[in-house]
Amino acid sequence: MDSRRESNGKKKGESNRKNGNRYLAWAFIEAANFCVRYSTKAKQFYLKKSRATNPIVARKALAHKLSRACYWIMKRGVLFDEDLLFK
Numbered sequence: 213m214d215s216r217r218e219s220n221g222k223k224k225g226e227s228n229r230k231n232g233n234r235y236l237a238w239a240f241i242e243a244a245n246f247c248v249r250y251s252t253k254a255k256q257f258y259l260k261k262s263r264a265t266n267p268i269v270a271r272k273a274l275a276h277k278l279s280r281a282c283y284w285i286m287k288r289g290v291l292f293d294e295d296l297l298f299k
Contacts, residue, residue, distance in 0.1 A: 232297035247274060253298040 217224045240259075247254040254274060261270035281297050 235277075237275070239278050241271060243278050244271050244275040247278060251294065253294055257298055 214248050215274075217226070219240075248258045248271070249255075257277075258270050261273050264270075264275075277297060281292065285292060
């Protein structure tokens with residue numbers, strides 16, 4: 213199916229296929245893999261999420277959580293707090 217949007221016969225936009233940085237997304241997925249392996253709280257979050265959804269979606273959710281944590285760490289200049297991330 214074509215993703216082209218038109219209004220009054222004029223082209224208004226296309227799909228959102230180039231959204232995000234694929235290399236940064238890969239890096240956060242790798243971080244999520246290590247986090248599941250070495251952190252008990254992250255593993256609990258992952259297992260709970262994977263029971264409700266697809267395991268790949270659960271890993272992406274954990275990667276998203278880590279990316280938000282990195283943003284706030286850089287913005288505020290604070291140390292990483294695992295308890296705050298998984299409360």
